Amino acid sequence: MSDVLTHSIVEAGRWIDSQGWCPATGGNFSARIDASSAWVTASGRHKGELTPYDLLRVDSHGQVINSKLKPSAETLLHTALYALDVNIGAVLHTHSVASTVLSRLEASNTLVLHGYEMQKSLSGNNTHDATVAIHIFNNTQDMQALAQQLKNTWAKSPLQWGFLVRGHGLYAWGKDMVEARRHLEGLEFLFACERDMMLLKR
Ligand SMILES: CSCCC(=O)C(=O)COP(=O)(O)O
Numbered sequence: 131m132s133d134v135l136t137h138s139i140v141e142a143g144r145w146i147d148s149q150g151w152c153p154a155t156g157g158n159f160s161a162r163i164d165a166s167s168a169w170v171t172a173s174g175r176h177k178g179e180l181t182p183y184d185l186l187r188v189d190s191h192g193q194v195i196n197s198k199l200k201p202s203a204e205t206l207l208h209t210a211l212y213a214l215d216v217n218i219g220a221v222l223h224t225h226s227v228a229s230t231v232l233s234r235l236e237a238s239n240t241l242v243l244h245g246y247e248m249q250k251s252l253s254g255n256n257t258h259d260a261t262v263a264i265h266i267f268n269n270t271q272d273m274q275a276l277a278q279q280l281k282n283t284w285a286k287s288p289l290q291w292g293f294l295v296r297g298h299g300l301y302a303w304g305k306d307m308v309e310a311r312r313h314l315e316g317l318e319f320l321f322a323c324e325r326d327m328m329l330l331k332r
């Protein structure tokens with residue numbers, strides 16, 4: 131299984147772990163292979179210690195293709211994103227302290243960011259003076275229900291860059307792994323800033 135895509139997932143896991151964004155076995159990652167399948171991380175692995183043998187292929191409904199591995203418990207969120215936008219090439223889910231705390235501090239279903247230069251790390255943004263809206267879904271163990279909520283929300287207005295799951299973490303994506311990593315890093319920085327601003331009540 132020597133592949134640029136699988137290597138990009140393993141490498142992303144090492145980096146995300148080095149940032150402290152996937153403690154214990156938290157987080158899951160994927161990369162689109164083609165129109166109807168993706169590589170996804172196996173469930174329960176430490177994401178900083180992945181090898182290509184911890185990855186499996188799933189179809190657009192999250193069904194396992196030719197593997198005995200158990201796919202991530204959150205596979206349906208990855209496959210929903212690939213189905214919702216053909217331009218999404220990679221999805222990274224993290225469990226950082228900032229995203230976990232901030233998503234609980236913000237009571238509404240939208241986190242609004244404004245005034246940060248780092249907003250320009252998110253594709254399509256070229257000024258700190260714009261408004262960046264990040265949707266927050268309530269956490270649930272029912273992934274089919276959460277995937278359906280994602281589809282319903284997207285149908286009203288497509289999401290960009292990522293979304294939060296309250297008390298759980300962040301999903302970030304991009305057209306490829308490079309862009310997904312940039313969006314993830316930018317959002318994690320913005321969330322840490324916003325959490326501190328909220329705690330300082332400014
Ligand atoms: C202690 S992590 C709880 C499960 C979770 O939220 C997660 O991201 C990891 O689940 P997976 O099945 O992908 O290992």
Ligand SMILES: [Zn+2]
Nearest residue numbers: 156157298299
């Ligand atoms: Zn998770």
